[in-house]
Amino acid sequence: MSAPPPSIADVPMSDDAKLALLRAVAAGHLREEVVALNARLSQFEKLFATNQNVVDFVATALPQAMQQAHMPRTRPHLDAAMGDPWIGAASYAAEHKLEGATQALSPIILPAIGQAVKERLAALSKAMERASPARRVQWKIKSLQTGLPLETVMEQDLDPFRVHSLLAVEMPAGNLLASYRVPEEGDAANSDSKSAEHAEDDAYATAALLTALRSFVRDAGIGAGQGELSSIDVGKRTLHIGQQGSLMVAVEASGSLALDLEPSMHSELFPALRSAKSLDDRRAVLARWRTGATDKTKPKSPSALKLILLICLALLAGLWWAKRAVEQTDIARTLSRLRSAPGVASASYQRVDGGWQLFVAADPLAQVEPIVQDGLIPRQKIGLLVDPVLSLDPTSTARALEQTLPPPVGVRLVVTRTEVRVLGTAAKEYFEALRQHPRVRLSNLTVTGQTSTIAATVTN
Amino acid sequence: MSAAKKICVLGMFGAGKTSLVDRVAFDRFSADYKTTIGVRPVPATLGEGTPSAQRVVLWDIAGESEISRLTRTYLTGAHAFAIVMDGMRGESVEAARRIVRDCDAEYPHVPFVLLLNKADISGAWDVNFDTAQSHFSQNLFRVSAKDGSGVREAFTEVLRAP
Numbered sequence: 266m267s268a269p270p271p272s273i274a275d276v277p278m279s280d281d282a283k284l285a286l287l288r289a290v291a292a293g294h295l296r297e298e299v300v301a302l303n304a305r306l307s308q309f310e311k312l313f314a315t316n317q318n319v320v321d322f323v324a325t326a327l328p329q330a331m332q333q334a335h336m337p338r339t340r341p342h343l344d345a346a347m348g349d350p351w352i353g354a355a356s357y358a359a360e361h362k363l364e365g366a367t368q369a370l371s372p373i374i375l376p377a378i379g380q381a382v383k384e385r386l387a388a389l390s391k392a393m394e395r396a397s398p399a400r401r402v403q404w405k406i407k408s409l410q411t412g413l414p415l416e417t418v419m420e421q422d423l424d425p426f427r428v429h430s431l432l433a434v435e436m437p438a439g440n441l442l443a444s445y446r447v448p449e450e451g452d453a454a455n456s457d458s459k460s461a462e463h464a465e466d467d468a469y470a471t472a473a474l475l476t477a478l479r480s481f482v483r484d485a486g487i488g489a490g491q492g493e494l495s496s497i498d499v500g501k502r503t504l505h506i507g508q509q510g511s512l513m514v515a516v517e518a519s520g521s522l523a524l525d526l527e528p529s530m531h532s533e534l535f536p537a538l539r540s541a542k543s544l545d546d547r548r549a550v551l552a553r554w555r556t557g558a559t560d561k562t563k564p565k566s567p568s569a570l571k572l573i574l575l576i577c578l579a580l581l582a583g584l585w586w587a588k589r590a591v592e593q594t595d596i597a598r599t600l601s602r603l604r605s606a607p608g609v610a611s612a613s614y615q616r617v618d619g620g621w622q623l624f625v626a627a628d629p630l631a632q633v634e635p636i637v638q639d640g641l642i643p644r645q646k647i648g649l650l651v652d653p654v655l656s657l658d659p660t661s662t663a664r665a666l667e668q669t670l671p672p673p674v675g676v677r678l679v680v681t682r683t684e685v686r687v688l689g690t691a692a693k694e695y696f697e698a699l700r701q702h703p704r705v706r707l708s709n710l711t712v713t714g715q716t717s718t719i720a721a722t723v724t725n
Numbered sequence: 726m727s728a729a730k731k732i733c734v735l736g737m738f739g740a741g742k743t744s745l746v747d748r749v750a751f752d753r754f755s756a757d758y759k760t761t762i763g764v765r766p767v768p769a770t771l772g773e774g775t776p777s778a779q780r781v782v783l784w785d786i787a788g789e790s791e792i793s794r795l796t797r798t799y800l801t802g803a804h805a806f807a808i809v810m811d812g813m814r815g816e817s818v819e820a821a822r823r824i825v826r827d828c829d830a831e832y833p834h835v836p837f838v839l840l841l842n843k844a845d846i847s848g849a850w851d852v853n854f855d856t857a858q859s860h861f862s863q864n865l866f867r868v869s870a871k872d873g874s875g876v877r878e879a880f881t882e883v884l885r886a887p
Binding site: 441473481 | 728729730764780782802803
């Protein structure tokens with residue numbers, strides 16, 4: 266069959282959904298799913314191309330068989346499994362007699378994955394928003410330590426791997442050798458013998474159905490690897506299947522699987538099951554192995570001490586950050602006051618080890634020090650470098666004139682941008698001295714006022 | 726109670742296999758006819774409440790007039806076979822003869838029992854019980870999924886076989 270590989274561009278999805286899907290794939294945590302999907306698509310393609318009977322069987326037999334099983338306690342997740350996209354896709358392909366099964370499957374499966382990805386990302390985003398700062402920090406640290414994407418770390422933490430039940434089955438007969446069901450919430454309330462019997466019935470039926478499915482998959486050649494079914498998704502749970510000789514073990518689990526169970530099954534579980542003599546022994550073996558497998562796969566939660574340490578670190582970091590922010594605001598305020606102060610030409614700052622360094626270009630008569638001392642930051646944490654400049658602003662000029670040429674008693678000086686006004690009566694020599702003052706000359710200011718000997722306005 | 730035993734229920738389509746399995750497992754009967762596709766494993770207990778109680782898993786296999794390749798995989802490891810015929814249809818006896826022949830050839834050591842269903846309306850049968858019995862050397866039971874007569878006895882009998 267020469268159908269082109271499915272392209273995401275051809276799939277009827279919104280651009281946002283496509284983008285989310287691509288991001289998720291790029292982030293890595295969906296890569297395995299996509300690889301598995303491609304493998305499944307190619308299996309279907311091969312299968313559909315070679316055997317129309319199998320198409321009909323897949324399309325109709327499995328869902329109907331499940332529906333018609335009408336077992337007394339059909340599990341909700343068995344019903345959910347019937348809604349699996351691949352069942353729908355197979356039905357669609359069979360109904361429309363499509364030659365390119367891949368083309369038929371991709372528009373159905375990829376949007377389903379896209380939707381799942383969108384929902385998962387939204388859920389993770391919500392979880393991140395609701396998580397405590399300490400937990401967020403914990404996820405980020407673990408992501409850095411393990412090199413796993415943050416989303417994966419969050420999923421493992423939020424959705425830890427859990428084993429719900431184990432079945433040991435004699436193959437190919439499908440006879441249940443032993444089963445172990447992990448007690449769950451609510452079991453205590455339903456711990457009567459009827460419930461136990463129902464659970465046992467489920468185990469017998471599951472073992473037989475699994476055997477039938479496995480036989481079918483092997484005969485049809487659609488299994489992964491060497492034509493064997495290695496796992497089945499059943500609603501939110503997955504049956505992980507391992508086989509060694511005539512012994513098959515099915516592990517019903519949920520959550521993110523952080524460890525490949527297969528090696529542990531082969532090295533520990535199968536030999537132990539073979540050496541077990543009775544039904545009870547085998548059940549005990551299953552229970553022990555389940556505990557070990559769960560311990561190996563569950564993400565380690567931080568100890569209380571570690572958590573406290575993390576919280577303290579977060580608090581310290583918060584305090585340090587807050588203090589730094591306060592100092593930054595204060596130094597900016599000091600700088601602003603300096604820049605607007607009379608006689609200051611420019612001001613800037615630099616952060617230095619343990620404090621601040623101010624660089625000020627100011628008139629020697631400018632009031633710089635009082636402004637620096639007036640801030641919240643301790644004075645010893647501020648270095649001050651003043652570059653002296655001659656300021657010609659009226660305030661500095663007035664200050665300089667009053668210091669170097671103190672006005673006579675009863676006389677007051679008013680300096681503006683254009684003149685020095687002498688209020689009161691002064692000697693002519695005083696006027697002359699004012700006119701010769703460097704700041705007056707450099708500013709080209711006019712000196713006006715009354716002299717003591719000449720009752721007339723003197724202007725230069 | 727010992728480990729559950731596997732009993733495969735075979736026979737022509739529409740012979741009443743699913744109804745008989747439901748009678749054994751749930752003690753119920755439904756007149757609604759549903760075709761079984763593939764296989765339907767149903768756990769049950771024979772001789773419930775007695776010291777000889779035995780857990781079984783009844784493999785209700787889709788109706789066929791002879792054993793197909795797919796069905797053969799379901800039969801592997803069976804402890805017993807129950808082959809069902811419909812007293813209203815003579816061709817179901819012919820189908821049962823072919824199934825017995827196949828089972829004898831491939832699973833010579835697995836015991837089986839023959840069940841002639843719809844005993845509640847035996848007056849209207851196409852099949853003569855004595856003639857049917859002459860075809861088979863094994864136990865033949867007259868049973869009714871509708872009223873339950875003879876059903877449990879037949880399934881219990883097959884497990885007694887050595």
